[in-house]
Amino acid sequence: MWLYLKKNKFLYLMMLPVLLWYLIFMYIPMYGLVLAFQDYSFSGGYFGSEFIGLDNFRILLEDPNFRDAFSNTMVINFLRIIFGFPIPILFAILLNEVFHVKFKKFVQTITYLPHFISWIVLAGILNSILALDSGAINLVLTKLGFEQINFFLENEYFRPMLIITEIWKEIGWSAIIYLAAIAGINPTLYEAATIDGANRFQRIIYVTIPCIRNVIAIMLILQIGNILQMGFDQVYNLYNPVVFESSDIIDTYIVRNLTNATNLSIPAAAGLIKSLISFGLLIIANYLAKRMGNQGIY
Numbered sequence: 409m410w411l412y413l414k415k416n417k418f419l420y421l422m423m424l425p426v427l428l429w430y431l432i433f434m435y436i437p438m439y440g441l442v443l444a445f446q447d448y449s450f451s452g453g454y455f456g457s458e459f460i461g462l463d464n465f466r467i468l469l470e471d472p473n474f475r476d477a478f479s480n481t482m483v484i485n486f487l488r489i490i491f492g493f494p495i496p497i498l499f500a501i502l503l504n505e506v507f508h509v510k511f512k513k514f515v516q517t518i519t520y521l522p523h524f525i526s527w528i529v530l531a532g533i534l535n536s537i538l539a540l541d542s543g544a545i546n547l548v549l550t551k552l553g554f555e556q557i558n559f560f561l562e563n564e565y566f567r568p569m570l571i572i573t574e575i576w577k578e579i580g581w582s583a584i585i586y587l588a589a590i591a592g593i594n595p596t597l598y599e600a601a602t603i604d605g606a607n608r609f610q611r612i613i614y615v616t617i618p619c620i621r622n623v624i625a626i627m628l629i630l631q632i633g634n635i636l637q638m639g640f641d642q643v644y645n646l647y648n649p650v651v652f653e654s655s656d657i658i659d660t661y662i663v664r665n666l667t668n669a670t671n672l673s674i675p676a677a678a679g680l681i682k683s684l685i686s687f688g689l690l691i692i693a694n695y696l697a698k699r700m701g702n703q704g705i706y
Contacts, residue, residue: 443676464677474678477661480654481682484567484643485635492575493631497624499579500586501612516587519580531645534573535560560646563654570655574642589623590616625702633690636682658682 413420439454444464446457468474499519506512522530537544538559546556559569593616601611631638640659647655659682662675 440676441680443673444680446673448671448673448676460673464673465681467674468677468681473656474658474661476653477656477658481636481639481657481659484570484655484657485638487567487571488574488638489628489631489635491571492578493628495575496579496582497586497620500583500590501616503583504587504590504616505608505612516580516583520584521580522577523581525577527641527645530573530577534569534646538569560648561650563651566647566651566654570639570642570646574639585623585627586620589620593619622702625697625700629690629693629697632693633686635689636686 442454443457445459445461446454447460447463448457452458503512503516506515536542538546540546540556540558545559549556557565559565597615597619598611601615606614636658639657643655643657644660644663647660658678662678665675665678666672
């Protein structure tokens, strides 16, 4: 073992910055979880604050605002998975079927560029496009004889707006990994399917999708495990008190409590609940994927 490590020492040295980053920014801050079990005070600090056990969690579970934020988080992100997860796969498969190389590169570039625009900038763009009186969408609706829609102040339209704008922003970027997986498929499989009389649709169904099945399973596992972590930037920059009923999520609840209160224990307890549930969902999703014959993440 030591001989192997000595032989590959430069490869392990290349890993050192990444390991240090995870140690400094991911593992050392985990000590702060002790706040969730304390009645934290700035004067007492970590070591001087009173230990109160699970009282903070009881307060959270009795808080209707937290329960609403939790349910909104689950609903919004499940909708993201149901509608948003398959679309990059379909887009990658369709883009792979395009034979015109320049057009293919143009479409791929145009679709993944929005990923690099921050939600702060996009919030301003969306406010202009979806504005009630002067926005392009409402002007088109008026011309077609429909009533104008206030996308930012009506709960029934706010969630669909979140889902659609998230799909638009991430479809090209999310498709990259599937395009890479498709590029790794052995061409002889397509040749054999063509010889057997399979048309393009049948080659997609019986060659492309089965060959990228493990990649799809891994990405789905990661997205399910991350279900309570997604969407903060988008929601925080787009929501307002009028649509709290349908848009307030756990992360925005935590930020609001951090800015409006001096007690850091409640937000810490909310963050711990979110992490534990995400961890549990990740384990369950990985187990189910393996049971169905797919490759898991471990």
